[in-house]
Amino acid sequence: MFNPKRLTLARKRRGLTQRDLASQLSVDPRSVTAYESGEFCPDEEKLVQLGRRLRFPTQFFFGEDIEELSPDSASFRALSRRTAGQRDAALSAGAFALLINRWIDERFSLPPADVPDLGRNGNPESVAIELRREWSLGELTIKNMVHLLESKGVRVFSLALDAADIDAFSMWRDNTPFVFLNTNKSAEHSRFDAAHELGHLVMHRHGAPQGQKAEREANAFASAFLMPPASVRTNSIRHPTVELLIKLKKRWIVSVAALAYRLRTLNLVTEWQYRILAIEIAKRGYRKSEPEEATRENSQVLAKVFKALREEGLSKGDIAEDLRISREEIEELVFGLTIVGLKGSGNKSGSAFGKQADLRAV
Numbered sequence: 001m002f003n004p005k006r007l008t009l010a011r012k013r014r015g016l017t018q019r020d021l022a023s024q025l026s027v028d029p030r031s032v033t034a035y036e037s038g039e040f041c042p043d044e045e046k047l048v049q050l051g052r053r054l055r056f057p058t059q060f061f062f063g064e065d066i067e068e069l070s071p072d073s074a075s076f077r078a079l080s081r082r083t084a085g086q087r088d089a090a091l092s093a094g095a096f097a098l099l100i101n102r103w104i105d106e107r108f109s110l111p112p113a114d115v116p117d118l119g120r121n122g123n124p125e126s127v128a129i130e131l132r133r134e135w136s137l138g139e140l141t142i143k144n145m146v147h148l149l150e151s152k153g154v155r156v157f158s159l160a161l162d163a164a165d166i167d168a169f170s171m172w173r174d175n176t177p178f179v180f181l182n183t184n185k186s187a188e189h190s191r192f193d194a195a196h197e198l199g200h201l202v203m204h205r206h207g208a209p210q211g212q213k214a215e216r217e218a219n220a221f222a223s224a225f226l227m228p229p230a231s232v233r234t235n236s237i238r239h240p241t242v243e244l245l246i247k248l249k250k251r252w253i254v255s256v257a258a259l260a261y262r263l264r265t266l267n268l269v270t271e272w273q274y275r276i277l278a279i280e281i282a283k284r285g286y287r288k289s290e291p292e293e294a295t296r297e298n299s300q301v302l303a304k305v306f307k308a309l310r311e312e313g314l315s316k317g318d319i320a321e322d323l324r325i326s327r328e329e330i331e332e333l334v335f336g337l338t339i340v341g342l343k344g345s346g347n348k349s350g351s352a353f354g355k356q357a358d359l360r361a362v
Contacts, residue, residue, distance in 0.1 A: 001062065002041040002042070002047075002061055002062060003061060003062060003063055003064070003065065004035060004036050004037060004038040005036075005065050005066070005068075006060060006061050006062075006063060006065075006066060007035055007036055007050065007061055008036045009066055009068060009092050009095060010050075010054040010056050010060065010061070010092075011032075011036075011054060012085075012088040012089060012091070012092040013054070013089060013092040013093065013096065014054055014055070014089070015085045015086065015088070015089040016054075016085075017085065018032045018033055018036065019032075021053065021054075024053045025046065025049055025050070025053065027046070047061065055326055055328060056325065056326055057320075057324060057325070057326060059324045060324045060325055060326075062324075063324055066095055066096075066099060067095060067098055067099075068091070068092070068095050069091040069092075069094045069095055069098075069171065070091075071087060071091065074090075074091065074094065074169045074170065074171040086166055087166075090159060090166050090169060090180070093157075093159060093180065093332070093333065094169070094171065094178065094180060096325065096329050096333065097155070097157045097178065097180070097333050098173060098178075099323060099325070100319075100323065100329075100330065100333060101155050101157075101176075101178075103319070103322070103323060104305055108305055108308070110153070110155075110301060111150065111151055111152065111153045111301075112153045113152070113153035113154070113175060113176055113177055114152045114153050115152055115153065115154060115177050115198075115201050115202060116131065116134055116202060117202065117205050117206070118130055118131060118202045118203060119202070119203050119204060119205055119206060124199065124203065124217045124218070124220035124221040124224060125220060125221075125224045125229075127199070127202060127203055127221055128199075128221050128224035128225040128228075129224065129228070131198075131202055131225065132225065132228065135148075135152070139228045139230055139231040141231075141251060141252055141253065142191075142225075142226060142253075143253070144297050145190075145191045145194040145195060145198075145226075145297060146181075146194060146297040146298065146299055146300075146337070147297070147299075147300050149179060149194060149198065150299060150300055150301045153176070153177065154177045154178070154179055154198075154201070155176060155177070155178045155179070155301075156178075156179050156180075156181065156194075156299055156301075156302075156337065157178070157179075157180050157181075157333045157334065157337070158180070158181060158182075158183040158332065158333055158334060158335040158336050158337050159180040159181060159182045159183070166182065167182050167185070167189075167193050168180055168181050168182055168193040168194070168196065168197050169197065170197035170198075170200050170201055172201065172205055177201045179194060179197045179198070179201075180197075181193055181194060181197075181337075183296075183335055183336025183337060184336070186255070186289070186290040186293050186294075187253070187290075187293055187294040187295060187296045187297060188249070188253060188254055188255040188258070188290050188293065188294055189255055189290065190296070190297065191226065191253060191254065191294075191297065192222050192226065192254060192255065192258055194297075195221070195222035195225050195226050196218045196219060196221070196222040197218070198221070198222070198225065199217065199218035199219075199220075199221030199222055199225070200214065200218050202221075203217060203218070203221065204217075204218075220265075223258065223261065223262050223265065226252055226253075226254055226258075227252045227254060227258075227259070227262045229266055231251075231252070232252075232262060232263070232266055232268065233266065233268065235248060235251070237263065237268055237269070240260075240263065240269055240273060240277060241277075242256065242277060242280050242281060242284065242286075245259050245260055245277070246291050246292060250292070250294070253294050255286070255290055256281055256286050256290070256291065257278070257281050257286060257287060260274060260277045260278060260281060261274070296336065298336070298337050298338055299334070299337040299338050302334050302337055302338045303338045306334075306338060316330055316331070
């Protein structure tokens, strides 16, 4: 039977209001309200139009309920700029990520979650040091944040939205941590976002990670986690310049702006020196584009999963058909995280689509 909840989810995924969708369908807004409330079902012609406008196969609207995410279940950055529509689009992307992740979990043995709850310690700097100690990182530079998160059981997906004001978000679901990254940003900014969301996961697990206080704590954690104090202090910086920061930032793979701010928080530069650096960084446009950008990080887990599926002859179309979604959904949720495509013959092998699939370690 037609599932009105799936229509609501698909509409939110595209960032549309009921009025927006009604306008695209050339119907009265009350008709869309009736579709989504279950008062009556769209006829065959309107169903085809819904699928076309929302970019979902018509089969998607016929299925069981899909687990949706509530606004207070996830952390969001750029709280002051995002709209309710952008938030709903991001949360619906999370719902589809859960759907795809469940599909993968049934077929592959992924790393278990190893993200401790450190919320009892209210000092973000101390939490970052404690987590580095628990993960045996010492003062080492973290070469790849995505790989580190995945090795600790965090499921990482991309946030391919037109909403540039949503940088990233994270959440816990069934004792599994998830992080969504805006992969359209520079590698350095994306790394900081990943560390920021890690801060939410370890510090705000038992409380809604919302508000400016939580954001400041996650920022402080990310700064300390990526740039340990002892490691930064060993690099004597008496006369900091933007050129010097561009050179030094490569040691920790952070942005010029993030490094300048870290020097200030560690009292390695004066407030006056920091202000001069910040003005120069902004004047050069380094707030939006990063000089000498690092190599973009990708996903090891998704790459291995897709490679294994491809070797079995599975295509994106096969997976999308099994989940009753479009290939576009899969592509957007892994955009920028993997370059491994699914170009198999499309033959559905029993091990991948059967209910008793053999688990494979990743």
